[in-house]
Amino acid sequence: MKRRLISELNGLIDEKVCVQGWVYKFRRLKFITFVIIRDRSGLVQCIVDNNKFDISEIGIESVVSIIGKVKESNNKLNPFELELEGIEVICKVKDELPIEVNKENLEVNLDTMLNNRILSLRHPKINAIFKVQNLIVSSFREFLNKEGFTEINTPKIVKEGAEGGTEVFEVKYFEEKAYLAQSPQFYKQMMVASGFERVFEIGHAYRAEEHNTNRHLNEYISMDLEMGFIEDESDIMDLEENLLKYIIESLEISGKEYLELLQVELPTIHNKIPRIKFEESINILKENYNKNDLKGDLDPEAEKLLCKYVKENLNSDFVFLTNYPRKKRPMYTMPLGEEGTHSFDLLFKGIEITTGGQRIHDYKRLLENMKYKGLDANNYESYLEIFKYGMPRHGGLAIGLERITAKLLGLENVREATLITRDRKRLIP
Amino acid sequence: MKRRLISELNGLIDEKVCVQGWVYKFRRLKFITFVIIRDRSGLVQCIVDNNKFDISEIGIESVVSIIGKVKESNNKLNPFELELEGIEVICKVKDELPIEVNKENLEVNLDTMLNNRILSLRHPKINAIFKVQNLIVSSFREFLNKEGFTEINTPKIVKEGAEGGTEVFEVKYFEEKAYLAQSPQFYKQMMVASGFERVFEIGHAYRAEEHNTNRHLNEYISMDLEMGFIEDESDIMDLEENLLKYIIESLEISGKEYLELLQVELPTIHNKIPRIKFEESINILKENYNKNDLKGDLDPEAEKLLCKYVKENLNSDFVFLTNYPRKKRPMYTMPLGEEGTHSFDLLFKGIEITTGGQRIHDYKRLLENMKYKGLDANNYESYLEIFKYGMPRHGGLAIGLERITAKLLGLENVREATLITRDRKRLIP
Numbered sequence: 080m081k082r083r084l085i086s087e088l089n090g091l092i093d094e095k096v097c098v099q100g101w102v103y104k105f106r107r108l109k110f111i112t113f114v115i116i117r118d119r120s121g122l123v124q125c126i127v128d129n130n131k132f133d134i135s136e137i138g139i140e141s142v143v144s145i146i147g148k149v150k151e152s153n154n155k156l157n158p159f160e161l162e163l164e165g166i167e168v169i170c171k172v173k174d175e176l177p178i179e180v181n182k183e184n185l186e187v188n189l190d191t192m193l194n195n196r197i198l199s200l201r202h203p204k205i206n207a208i209f210k211v212q213n214l215i216v217s218s219f220r221e222f223l224n225k226e227g228f229t230e231i232n233t234p235k236i237v238k239e240g241a242e243g244g245t246e247v248f249e250v251k252y253f254e255e256k257a258y259l260a261q262s263p264q265f266y267k268q269m270m271v272a273s274g275f276e277r278v279f280e281i282g283h284a285y286r287a288e289e290h291n292t293n294r295h296l297n298e299y300i301s302m303d304l305e306m307g308f309i310e311d312e313s314d315i316m317d318l319e320e321n322l323l324k325y326i327i328e329s330l331e332i333s334g335k336e337y338l339e340l341l342q343v344e345l346p347t348i349h350n351k352i353p354r355i356k357f358e359e360s361i362n363i364l365k366e367n368y369n370k371n372d373l374k375g376d377l378d379p380e381a382e383k384l385l386c387k388y389v390k391e392n393l394n395s396d397f398v399f400l401t402n403y404p405r406k407k408r409p410m411y412t413m414p415l416g417e418e419g420t421h422s423f424d425l426l427f428k429g430i431e432i433t434t435g436g437q438r439i440h441d442y443k444r445l446l447e448n449m450k451y452k453g454l455d456a457n458n459y460e461s462y463l464e465i466f467k468y469g470m471p472r473h474g475g476l477a478i479g480l481e482r483i484t485a486k487l488l489g490l491e492n493v494r495e496a497t498l499i500t501r502d503r504k505r506l507i508p
Numbered sequence: 509m510k511r512r513l514i515s516e517l518n519g520l521i522d523e524k525v526c527v528q529g530w531v532y533k534f535r536r537l538k539f540i541t542f543v544i545i546r547d548r549s550g551l552v553q554c555i556v557d558n559n560k561f562d563i564s565e566i567g568i569e570s571v572v573s574i575i576g577k578v579k580e581s582n583n584k585l586n587p588f589e590l591e592l593e594g595i596e597v598i599c600k601v602k603d604e605l606p607i608e609v610n611k612e613n614l615e616v617n618l619d620t621m622l623n624n625r626i627l628s629l630r631h632p633k634i635n636a637i638f639k640v641q642n643l644i645v646s647s648f649r650e651f652l653n654k655e656g657f658t659e660i661n662t663p664k665i666v667k668e669g670a671e672g673g674t675e676v677f678e679v680k681y682f683e684e685k686a687y688l689a690q691s692p693q694f695y696k697q698m699m700v701a702s703g704f705e706r707v708f709e710i711g712h713a714y715r716a717e718e719h720n721t722n723r724h725l726n727e728y729i730s731m732d733l734e735m736g737f738i739e740d741e742s743d744i745m746d747l748e749e750n751l752l753k754y755i756i757e758s759l760e761i762s763g764k765e766y767l768e769l770l771q772v773e774l775p776t777i778h779n780k781i782p783r784i785k786f787e788e789s790i791n792i793l794k795e796n797y798n799k800n801d802l803k804g805d806l807d808p809e810a811e812k813l814l815c816k817y818v819k820e821n822l823n824s825d826f827v828f829l830t831n832y833p834r835k836k837r838p839m840y841t842m843p844l845g846e847e848g849t850h851s852f853d854l855l856f857k858g859i860e861i862t863t864g865g866q867r868i869h870d871y872k873r874l875l876e877n878m879k880y881k882g883l884d885a886n887n888y889e890s891y892l893e894i895f896k897y898g899m900p901r902h903g904g905l906a907i908g909l910e911r912i913t914a915k916l917l918g919l920e921n922v923r924e925a926t927l928i929t930r931d932r933k934r935l936i937p
Contacts, residue, residue: 082737084656099737101703101898118737119656119705140898170869172898197894200702209704213659227513227548230642232729232909234928235664235712236677236688238935248665250688251678252726253716257935259665259679266928269937273629274530276548283664283712287682297681300661308511308528308547440599461937465626469530469569469601480661499663499695506667506684508698508890 080146086120088159091149098123098161099144099169101201102137104181114163115156115181116145117201124154125161132163139181140198142170189492193500196508200498207337208496211330212484216281218329219302219478222322228277228304233266235259235283239459246287248297259285262477264411265462267305268438271473272465279304281480291503293492294379294430296481298501305475312413312421312437315474316354316399319425319433323397324348330487343488346396352425353389354399360385375404383429400424403436410452411445413437413474421474432483435476442466509575515549517588520578527552527590528573528598530630531566533610543592544585545574546630553583554590561592568610569627571599618921622929625937629927636766637925640759641913645710647758648731648907651751657706657733662695664688664712668888675716677726688714691906693840694891696734697867700902701894708733710909720932722921723808723859725910727930734904741842741850741866744903745783745828748854748862752826753777759916772917775825781854782818783828789814804833812858829853832865839881840874842866842903850903861912864905871895 080097088096100118107113112127112134125147127134137143147161154160177195178187185192185202192199199205220230236250237260248259263280270278284301309315327345330338338345355363360377364370368384377385377400389398402419405412413421413436422436439445445466449456456463484496494500499508509526517525529547536542541556541563554576556563566572576590583589607616607624614621614631621628628634649659665679666689677688692709699707713730738744756774759767767774784792789806793799797813806814806829818827831848834841842850842865851865868874874895878885885892913925923929928937 099900117703119703142898142900169901170895170899172896174896176897197698197701198897200699200704206703209658209660216659229638230645231638231927232712234727234930236714236727236930236935249680252935253718253932255935265937269626270629270927272626274546274548274635275629283661285665289682298663298665464937466599467601467603468605468627469571470599471528471571472598498660498699501663501665503682506665506681506686508694508893 082144084120085116085118085123085157088123088149088161089157092151092159093149095146095148095164096161097144097146100142102139102141102143105139107135116143116161122156123159123161124152124156125163127163132166134166136171137168138172140176140201141168141172143168189494193494193505196499204340207340208484208488208490209498210337211334211341211488212480212496214330214334215326215484215487216302216480218326219322220279220281221329222325223277223279223304226277226318228279228306229270229275231263231267231270231275231278231280232282233260233263233270233280235285237265239265239462246289248285248287261286262301263303264409265465267303267475268411268462268470268473269465271305271307272468272470276307276471277305284477289503293494294482296493296497296500296502299482299493299497300480302478302480303475304477305473307471307473309437309472309474311472312401312423312435312474315435315437315476316352316401316423316425319435319476320348320352323352341488345487346428348397349395352397352399353393353395354401354423355385355389356402357400357404357419358402360400363388376407379430382426382431386426386429389426396428398426400426405451408436410448410454411438412448413439414448425476427483428486430482430486432486433476433478435474437472437474440466440470440472511573513549514545514547514552514586517552517578517590518586521580521588522578524575524577524593525590526573526575529571531568531570531572534568536564545572545590551585552588552590553581553585554592556592561595563595565600566597567601569605569630570597570601572597618923622923622934625928633769636769637913637917637919638927639766640763640770640917641909641925643759643763644755644913644916645731645909647755648751649708649710650758651754652706652708652733655706655747657708657735658699658704660692660696660699660704660707660709661711662689662692662699662709664714666694668694668891675718677714677716690715691730692732693838694894696732696904697840697891697899697902698894700734700736701897701899705736705900706734713906718932722923723911725922725926725929725931728911728922728926729909731907731909732904733906734902736900736902738866738901738903740901741830741852741864741903744864744866744905745781745830745852745854748864748905749777749781752781770917774916775857777826778824781826781828782822782824783830783852784814784818785831786829786833786848787831789829792817805836808859811855811860815855815858818855825857827855829855834880837865839878839883840867841877842868843877854905856912857915859911859915861915862905862907864903866901866903869895869899869901 083096100116103117104115114125144167146165152160180201250257280303401423403422408420425433481493481496485493512525529545532546533544543554573596575594581589609630679686709732830852832851853860854862910922910925914922
């Protein structure tokens, strides 16, 4: 008999159906037992006649295949229920479960949640996080496809590091030493130059950071885009504004049930996101919060305070910080004057969720900037090739998927928005 | 002035527009010069008055921004052309180009093509390969989303290898030794168990194979799916049949212009793909081609001959080989009798493009099969956890993206269908 999803049963009243799923809950009375079954589409109550079926040995979270008749009912879950006529146990659970997944809230700490990922993901509220995350990804993709972007997949085993930092994972690549890519920066620029003009990639990025924080992962999903034929970085900020509006609208339409379950209210973007120059932000922090210890960059506290200021004074959950200091930006960033750059960060509810900007497209200028940064151009030979054969003015940005998911949903730790975490201590599961 | 795409110009006759792109070709006459500009949407001819503009120093593939008036015309490219009124050179190309991209066919060998990837990708026929590849990915995704699958992203840095082989890349993960994932096998099974039931992943996979062949890459994109609540592997084959039909139909509709440019005719799937038992295929090869040297597996020649046989006798470009020998399949494969398995390969035009099958869902049976395979269960601790807390009958498959692209387009080498190749010798660009 063909398996039916629980969500289909409402249209099948009085019919005999096959339902398959996990045993979510039992309530045993003298003559009958109520069993709630869960499949990917929902929950359904089954009525079991204790005289006909002995199901006392089937544990919670066992996998079963049930034959039953759909009956009208007014139980808490649905306007229907199932009268059990047959049951096959596909997988019997004997061990006691390390966490209880059939409570309204999964009341376990983060470590327990991640150590028992198979089970914690079964909880509707945990599962909903990843349904929302999927909508973020699909609306990001949809928006960019409409804007003429091409999706790309670029290598994660690389010889040259884009960010020039030391926090890279080393890979033994046959006789050679290679690294895991910290970002697809070079490759997305290459694909702009290759005539795709506008490209995006949703893929893994790697940072061998030693510190365990609630904001960082050692392996994460970076949503990257790069765009040719811009005037300057303001085109990228305009694009991101519209992109974020599109994502938020998509979540409000397609993610309604998950947002309600998680009791989340999404931020609104009123027309434009405020744009504040980096230097001005330093002054704001000094004048309003007496924060005088900043040296050319914002620390986590400063990001929080600035977002507080913007929320209170400009009524926005988002703020662009523009004209970041040249000293703090990678060598590919387009300089602005001697000390500034055509680059920006986007802060959201106290944390940076995007870094972006215009890149250098002129070969000579790039060589000069490598020198300024103290880098040896010989280490970037294949990257430099891009700029010899016709490169448009271009720019781009990256959004960390887990981080934006966590911030949109008000989750404290980015790991809660990560299916399987890789951090300083987690290499399994 | 706002940039217009060349594809928009037909609706802007007699208007002054800004077009930006690469200089594709020149034809210099005494009084005028014809310049062809290329952007991501196409080619357009511009007429330059030599008395007004000196463009003699602008090389082929330079990036320019042009102001011009759109005029009706009957040139080879379009029913319109541009009268140049202003030109800005965004990026001047001075060096001689290592390959010519403005010929009808890019007549270079594979190495030259890959060494000059930025340029070779600018050629319309090379670019088209990746437009088709994108359609393969998007139709794969679209079909599975419609079928209730959830897209997942799982770790590529792993502690436990799924395939049990030795061909893995080693990563230094802080104090620990880790590997690059050969497949998302364990994680997709985990996500089935986590209640998603049906999952797919389009992501990187790594094989540290020493041999350079035209069919293998060391880093490639694997399109993986895994599906719970099946009866057996025939559900997976049914799904793949429909999936492939959907992909081919999508390509025929949305990829028409690329297929015509590449002069490719796609295969047709007539209703069902033939299913032949592995053992039967050995007999077919013996009887028809006198191929007697096979020992429990097909070699590349055998795959080719079998496809030839199926094409000639069953009129199909595809064939499922079922009931693969247990000895040749990984430990998670559901056995069938003592020597067989519930698993299959899909061959297409002489090569395997999919391996799939039903997996073991019973904890004890999995332990037994690990023993049969000579594996130490202690090395698979976190994987084994999946089977303790309720696992449905399930199965899945994987399709190599570059390989299926290459075979569908009749490309000889899988590298031609790879944006940036990672193989035994290629770590850059």
